[in-house]
Amino acid sequence: MAKVQSELLVPEIATEVAANCKALGRILDRIGDKWTILVAEALSHGPLRFNALQRTIPGISHRMLTLTLRGLERDGLVGRTMFPTIPPRVDYALTDAGHSLKTPLQSLVEWARARHEGIAAAQALFDQRQQS
Numbered sequence: 001m002a003k004v005q006s007e008l009l010v011p012e013i014a015t016e017v018a019a020n021c022k023a024l025g026r027i028l029d030r031i032g033d034k035w036t037i038l039v040a041e042a043l044s045h046g047p048l049r050f051n052a053l054q055r056t057i058p059g060i061s062h063r064m065l066t067l068t069l070r071g072l073e074r075d076g077l078v079g080r081t082m083f084p085t086i087p088p089r090v091d092y093a094l095t096d097a098g099h100s101l102k103t104p105l106q107s108l109v110e111w112a113r114a115r116h117e118g119i120a121a122a123q124a125l126f127d128q129r130q131q132s
Helices: 002-032 034-043 050-056 062-074 102-131
Strands: 078-083 089-094
Touching (some): 062 078
């Protein structure tokens, strides 16, 4: 009887594990995205308007910034405040959850900076071996 029950639980556990992996994957996709990291860094110094934010992040298109901000707002990492002025003013700022990303993202940036040269050397060596 115990064996039958454990065999019945395995699909349930597998389904739960798969769902947790998908949820975790979506979160990691969001916070691991280069635009998310750059937007979070820019907003870590305080609220910014859209155009100021775009000027702060070299190479980001209007569309990509819009999509990134919408995703971050949906995930509760960025807040959007609209002011009833003419023309309308909208500020974007990190939420408490967004601010909690600063430390892990800073660690990731420091790791990347410290290993940039070694990674570039490894890539060059790999590419050289592939050409041979």
